[in-house]
Amino acid sequence: xxxxxxxxxxxxQIKDQVIAIIAEQAVLDPAEVTLDSTxxxxxxxxxxxxxxxxAIEEAFDIxxxxxxxxxxxxxxxxxxxxxxxxxxxxxxxxx
Amino acid sequence: xxxxVITGMGTINALGxxxxxxxxxxxxxxxxxxxxxxxxxxxxxxxxxxxxQNFDAAGRFTRQQLxxxxxxxxxxxxxxxxAIDQSGLDLQGHLAERxxxxxxxxxxxxxxxxxxxxxxxxxxxxxxxxxVVPRLMNNAxxxxxxxxxxxxxxxxTVSTACASSNHAMAQAFQMVRAGLAPVxxxxxxxxxxxxxxxxxxxGLRVMSPDGCRPFSATRNGMVQGEGxxxxxxxxxxxxxxxxxxxxxxxxxxxxxxxxxxxxMPSQDGAxxxxxGALADGGINPEDVGYINAHGTGTAANxxxxxxxxHDVFGDQATKxxxxxxxxxxxxxxxxxxxxxxxxxxxxxxxxxxxxTIGYDRPDPECALDVVPNQARRADIDVALSNAFAFGGLNAxxxxxxx
Numbered sequence: 001x002x003x004x005x006x007x008x009x010x011x012x013q014i015k016d017q018v019i020a021i022i023a024e025q026a027v028l029d030p031a032e033v034t035l036d037s038t039x040x041x042x043x044x045x046x047x048x049x050x051x052x053x054x055a056i057e058e059a060f061d062i063x064x065x066x067x068x069x070x071x072x073x074x075x076x077x078x079x080x081x082x083x084x085x086x087x088x089x090x091x092x093x094x095x
Numbered sequence: 096x097x098x099x100v101i102t103g104m105g106t107i108n109a110l111g112x113x114x115x116x117x118x119x120x121x122x123x124x125x126x127x128x129x130x131x132x133x134x135x136x137x138x139x140x141x142x143x144x145x146x147x148q149n150f151d152a153a154g155r156f157t158r159q160q161l162x163x164x165x166x167x168x169x170x171x172x173x174x175x176x177x178a179i180d181q182s183g184l185d186l187q188g189h190l191a192e193r194x195x196x197x198x199x200x201x202x203x204x205x206x207x208x209x210x211x212x213x214x215x216x217x218x219x220x221x222x223x224x225x226x227v228v229p230r231l232m233n234n235a236x237x238x239x240x241x242x243x244x245x246x247x248x249x250x251x252t253v254s255t256a257c258a259s260s261n262h263a264m265a266q267a268f269q270m271v272r273a274g275l276a277p278v279x280x281x282x283x284x285x286x287x288x289x290x291x292x293x294x295x296x297x298g299l300r301v302m303s304p305d306g307c308r309p310f311s312a313t314r315n316g317m318v319q320g321e322g323x324x325x326x327x328x329x330x331x332x333x334x335x336x337x338x339x340x341x342x343x344x345x346x347x348x349x350x351x352x353x354x355x356x357x358x359m360p361s362q363d364g365a366x367x368x369x370x371g372a373l374a375d376g377g378i379n380p381e382d383v384g385y386i387n388a389h390g391t392g393t394a395a396n397x398x399x400x401x402x403x404x405h406d407v408f409g410d411q412a413t414k415x416x417x418x419x420x421x422x423x424x425x426x427x428x429x430x431x432x433x434x435x436x437x438x439x440x441x442x443x444x445x446x447x448x449x450x451t452i453g454y455d456r457p458d459p460e461c462a463l464d465v466v467p468n469q470a471r472r473a474d475i476d477v478a479l480s481n482a483f484a485f486g487g488l489n490a491x492x493x494x495x496x497x
Contacts, residue, residue: 054222054224
């Protein structure tokens with residue numbers, strides 16, 4: 001059974017799951033992470049980013065096309081939390 | 096040339112999580128060897144080892160730190176904290192820029208390799224944690240000590256199997272002696288006690304299934320341990336100027352290579368290393384009161400080492416004390432020389448000679464005073480610490496009471 005848009009198999013909003021993962025990485029409360037937060041705002045450095053991507057890949061069973069050498073050229077927008085969530089929803093839908 | 100002293104020491108090993116706890120265990124002759132406890136241990140043929148017990152990693156480190164720290168790094172950081180605290184050094188400014196970290200390890204992040212390979216080979220996953228490489232690299236422990244304490248001078252890792260720590264400490268000693276650095280942090284760390292790590296050693300068929308009994312006629316192999324010991328090596332003048340508590344002097348060292356067999360020890364290589372350390376330190380053989388032996392508990396090592404001691408010390412050989420503390424903390428492979436140096440400091444500073452425990456029957460090929468089973472009080476002036484590695488690479492350090 002495929003998930004409906006914006007919702008993963010367990011019914012939790014994808015957005016909330018992503019925010020939970022990012023918040024854990026940033027050592028923040030999920031309430032402090034909003035859709036317009038950037039990784040820089042949240043204090044997530046390059047290692048934190050690759051660890052977040054790993055956790056997201058594990059959580060959603062997807063592969064995120066992200067190369068830390070060329071973050072701008074990757075087909076995955078990390079400019080803010082909303083862009084990350086949108087990218088993940090697209091990858092889940094294409095799974 | 097500068098004189099070099101030790102002004103701080105720290106350890107995490109199967110006998111204790113501090114130097115005082117470890118000294119107490121060594122003086123009691125307590126054995127840190129027990130059943131191995133980790134995933135798949137039931138599939139091992141060799142089921143014993145000297146594991147670090149009750150190590151509260153989560154209490155010592157943050158989640159973010161733990162994602163980057165293999166156990167060998169965790170042990171090294173814990174030991175370094177104790178050593179630097181004891182030294183009382185304030186590693187800031189010009190001193191921080193000149194001080195360095197040289198550690199020994201044979202395997203680096205072995206359990207990180209093991210877990211990562213299990214994930215891709217056994218669990219069939221196609222993705223591993225992004226920090227596998229920075230966790231497993233052999234220099235991880237040295238690098239994290241440098242980062243944690245802001246040490247900005249020459250730092251690197253030496254890997255010479257079971258002599259890694261002694262080669263590392265010899266290098267750090269040379270740097271201070273030559274005036275290249277006023278302070279060096281040195282020692283070693285190892286954590287191979289995981290399924291793949293012990294399996295690899297089983298393959299060589301040198302491991303004892305029931306205990307480590309160096310020099311005893313009943314010995315039947317080595318028992319692996321894990322842990323770290325870290326020291327602060329300091330220019331004597333620098334230490335005196337700041338009123339540091341000086342634990343002992345590092346007087347000399349030597350390194351030799353057997354250029355022979357990859358695993359069988361060489362009497363000549365071992366003897367030349369011991370004799371070389373005496374010559375380097377300007378030490379007369381009769382001044383040596385104690386040797387912390389390599390003493391692995393294998394048939395080959397112990398008789399070869401004893402023969403080498405006879406070669407170097409002649410009639411003096413039977414008058415000095417020789418013990419193998421591996422009988423208590425296990426063979427800590429690349430970290431073992433550092434942990435064993437603790438026993439030398441204890442002998443020089445506290446006048447307590449750590450015993451060789453598990454000794455139950457004399458072997459005529461190991462006819463030395465091996466301090467069997469019980470620690471002994473003795474005032475000694477000079478102690479040697481032997482390490483003879485697979486690959487035929489030997490390193491011996493000579494310590495002296497100041």
